[in-house]
Amino acid sequence: MTETTSAPLLEVTNLKTWFPSGRGEIKAVDGVSFSLAPGEVLGLVGESGSGKSITGFSIIGLIDEPGRIVEGSIRLEGRELIGLPPHELRAIRGKTISMVFQDPMMTLNPVLSIGTQIKLALEAHENISAADARERAIKALAQVRISEPERKVDFFPHQFSGGMRQRVAIAIALLHRPKLIICDEPTTALDVSIQAEILTEMKELVAELGTALIWISHDLAVVSSLADRVAVMRSGKIVEIGPALGVLTRPQHDYTKALLDALPSRAKPGQLLLRGSGIADAAPPPRKSTTLNLPPLGSPYLVVDNAMKRFEKPAGLFRSLAIKSGIAQPLPVVQAVDGVTITLKRGEVLGLVGESGSGKSTLGRMAAGITVPTSGTIRLNGRPVMSEGRNARKITTRIQTIFQDPFASLNGRMRIGDIIAEGPLAHKLVSRAEALVYVKEWLAAVGLDPTFANRFPHQFSGGQRQRIAIARALAMQPDVIVCDEPVASLDVSIQAQIINLLIRLRAELDLSLIFISHDLSVVRHLCDRVAIMYRGKIVEEGVASTIYADPQHDYTRRLLAAVPVLPEAAE
Amino acid sequence: MLGFVLQRLWQAAIVVIAMSALVFCGVYAVGNPIDVLISPDATQDIRAAVIAQYGLDQPLWRQYFAFLGRIVEGDFGRSLVYSIPVSELILTRLPATLELTLAAVLFASLVGIPIGMYAGYRPHSLVSRAIMAISILGFSVPTFWFGLMLIMVFAVQCGCMPAGGRGETVNLFGVDFSFLTGDGFAHLVLPALNLALFKFSLMIRLARAGTRELMLSDTVKFARAAGLSEFTVLSRHVLRLISIPLVTVFGLELGSTLAFAVVTETIFSWPGLGKLIIDSITSLDRPVMVAYLMLVALLFIVINLIVDLTYALLDPRLRKGRA
The missing domain is CATH 3.40.50.300 (P-loop containing nucleotide triphosphate hydrolases)
Known part of the structure; x- marks a missing residue:
């Protein structure tokens, strides 16, 4: 968690990604700047619609139509990514930057075996024989702690649990030993205990391979357990960025404070949470049916x-x-x-x-x-x-x-x-x-x-x-x-x-x-x-x-x- | 898997039996074949003798079981018009229809699916809009009119294509094929095109809708994020995922085209089953109608069985639990 002084791996400057719509431009990302050192883990936190996912997709060059990057620069090891022709961007995707998505049910192709999907991802960047690809696939599965990889390589996604599927997705993202992995809410769809396992493994893998990570999440606690630095996003802008511990324990910006205050884990049980309690709502209408004989409060009901x-x-x-x-x-x-x-x-x-x-x-x-x-x-x-x-x-x-x-x-x-x-x-x-x-x-x-x-x-x-x-x-x-x-x-x-x-x-x-x-x-x-x-x-x-x-x-x-x-x- | 096949065969058997009863009763209700068979001035004795010979004096259920018994022996009776066994008659006509139908459906799929996928991949390009306009045209133009236009333009005006018939055929394994000779192939092109038009439009629409939806899916995004080329994404991921609805429609269309290629066969004087059934209906040739309808039912059942098996092949999720 120390500040690194080496040359940045990724430098995003004043990034603006807009989506034209009937009611004018939607400024999904509106002037985002940050840099990332090799091997660093950046947590990108925000609520839905804050532009955190679009930031990730902008970096990897996969903005859905009709969205476009209108301004700014994204430099990967000094090389400008914005404006690169599609085939050069494709050569970077999966090889230098890869991505893991939220829902492993949706990302893996249900009708192709895991082995085939890994093979396709390998073939995207190198000439490889079918036998070698299989060998590599088995190794990749073993790396993400999947037991019996020799057998599981022929499985189809539906034969895996959610956590296992996400491990497969991570294995695919790691195939070419990328310098940066963008993880878009990768544990949100998983159970707590599986989330904990994946988080631990991710930490180990990142340390082992020296991969930098952008971890996009709405969950401050998850981010705090993994990230070196945290950036808080709101309405397409980064409102606060700094070392994880600092941002989460001594938030400077009001929005960060509000986010933290809204967490039930920070409040006394049973009390109204700080956010959203301001409105004095109307009292509920009186009950109309009082014919029932209700037992006193506290008796078995x-x-x-x-x-x-x-x-x-x-x-x-x-x-x-x-x-x-x-x-x-x-x-x-x-x-x-x-x-x-x-x-x-x-x-x-x-x-x-x-x-x-x-x-x-x-x-x-x-x-x-x-x-x-x-x-x-x-x-x-x-x-x-x-x-x-x-x-x-x-x-x-x-x-x-x-x-x-x-x-x-x-x-x-x-x-x-x-x-x-x-x-x-x-x-x-x-x-x-x-x-x-x-x-x-x-x-x-x-x-x-x-x-x-x-x-x-x-x-x-x-x-x-x-x-x-x-x-x-x-x-x-x-x-x-x-x-x-x-x-x-x-x-x-x-x-x-x-x-x-x-x-x-x-x-x-x-x-x-x-x-x-x-x-x-x-x-x-x-x-x-x-x-x-x-x-x-x-x-x-x-x-x-x-x-x-x-x-x-x-x-x-x-x-x-x-x-x-x-x-x-x-x- | 075996259980699944057995189950489907069992269902198929029930459908065939139900179909035979329906067909038999339905056809029984239509007209009186005796009027067609013998001249109106025949004596009452001759009339009674013919009725007895065909078993028409028996009660309906007895006739039905006699009919079932004959079917089991492979005997569909003799055509009242051609006076040859019905099975022989149908077998001489079936290959022509099969050839025409397969040519049409394969063309529609092999050309329609890639074009549709392109239109779904680039939904806003001019080419895609043109493709969609053509497909709407394909839906709305009546088959007979399109057939007549084809004949007028290619056969009458420019004279480069024959207007009808099967042309020269080659006999392979006891069956005549047109497409193996140059002349026969030329004869096949126009009717196949005519028959394919509707299916072609349908395949385009289906492939486009499926591709368009999938291009926005996380599966495609994830494949792209792994650096897969657009061609690989389309050919390995998207095509596999849209193939299930396509196979369904392919099967249904294949069946209905086999059964009801009547219009095209009539326009292009194609000596297939469609013409045969129309002729036999007008002349009340009962055995031919019955055999034809049974054949159609059987074809549908076989095609659907193959489609179901293909599902299991295409989608591993369906294999589970039935294995």
Whole structure:
């Protein structure tokens, strides 16, 4: 982490990459300058739309039409890259500068074997025989710690897990021992523990090969664990750049401070986060149905008793005959949730934590009455959530759900007002005449302009959409809300606003929440109790602060250790 | 994989049986073949004798099972018009149609896909716009009109191409082929072009849409970032990824062209199946119609089976779980 004095490997000066649009130029990158020494790791941090990815793509010369670099210079070892003819740029790509992308599901070609894809990347820069290419591919896989590379080289991408796929992508990026690798959010789509593994390996590889790295991320903690220097971007400009420790512990610029303040890991649990709490939102409308006998706060409310969910693959005619006669093995069964018993007290926030595939979402969906459990019961205030019989369905409106992706969970062809009013109208919580007023009250309560009611979802940003999804859930006047990763796809500042909203509404409406998340810092901030899920079972459960301070189960310890931690702010 | 093939064969068998019942009942309902077979002034005795000879006095289900039994033995009956076995009749016509159809579909794919991919690769260039204009034309121009224009321009006005017939053929393995002789090939070009036009436009559109979408994908970006040349990106990555919808349409088009090349065959006097079926419908030649429809059903089933197997070949994700 010392300042190097050698000649810079990369020098970017006043880079401007603009995208012409119907409403004038979009200045995605607007005057960015920085330099990078050989072997240095630069973290490029910013929220979505800050221009950090476009900066990376500008360097490697892969700006999508109609974007173009209008001004500035990018020098690689003194050689100007802007204006190079396409074939010379191509000779640099993959050879001197290479790139790793966010989603390894999307970057590798699903119909070509790993070996073929590595071979193509090798052939791009050298003449190599098929046998040599295979040899090199095996070595490349071994270098990124993939076991049994001789066998795995013939695998197709779908036979690998997400982390393995990203390792393959890194192996391809490293093939020609480039001097610079640009990593665009390479661990964002991965689980914490896999992210931790990749981060460690990346650190080792970079040190071993002397490769410089530009690590683009929205996650300050990830960047701090890897980068020598950090640049913070906002609206196409670098607002602050300096040694990682300095920027993260003694931020100079207001925006950097705001970003850090928005992190739940920096705040006291349960308190409103500094950012996004300024607006005094309207109070939620009064409850209309008070006929239910609600138990006092703190008494057991939603009880999940030995819930189990199995997903079976339907077998075809021949296979089922073969299974019956003992020729073939039955198809594998996925035991998503394996006998979970858990109680949500009234007014409590229960965090459900685990990696992808741990069954946390399935459990949440069962608790919300969306998925029918294979066995076991779920009761709300003593009454079953699902009806009995073959075609079991949810029979209460008192549990509602907020989903992860506010883009997918709102019907794009319905107006916001209709989306929110749909449920209450169907369940006669409100009359058609009062519906609009009712919708507007809820929009105000989640901090949105009530006149938005006649707009369509595509006219809103991700954070606004998530507010709409919350308003839709609340308009049903539930007591319990199951939140399935509600902030996972949002930027930190928007995430802070949504967390604040949930904290506030919970208190005002006496809500009980099940909060499903892979983000341990968000869970600690919001939840009273935490349950850790692993392979369909709850391995540990208890008061949030206790679990974080003194984890008992092995898996919990590993999970907590894998979370990248920001250096503490200097007082 | 074996299980998958078995499953498909099983489904195919059911489809064939259902098809045979449908075809049999459908054709049974059309007209009375006896009126065609014997002269109107024949005596009632002769009439009854002929009816009995063809089994037309039996109940429908018995006739159906007799028909099934004969099919199993490979006997489709004799054509009422030509008085030769139907299977022989169809086999003399099938190669001509197969040749014409394959020529058309292969041309449409081999030329249409690269052109479409180019149009998707450079969507805003003038050439691409011209390609798209041509493809719209190809969709909207009626086949018969385009065929007539081809004949008028190339056969009548400039006289460089023959207007109809198969021309000189070569007999290979007991089957006549046109395309192996210069004269036969010249006879093949115009009808094949005419038949290909629609499919050609379709392939262009499909290839373009797929390529255009994929050029913006992370897969292509990642391949470019690794320094792959644009040609390699297109030929190794994009082509493989767009090939699944293309193969689907290729199969469907091949089947429907085989079955319904009627218009082109009529215009160019191509001695194929299309002409045969039209003739047999007008003369109520029941055995020919039945055999033809069964053949078409079988062709569709075989083509679809091949298409499905090709999917598994093209996309490794489909191989898993069925292995």
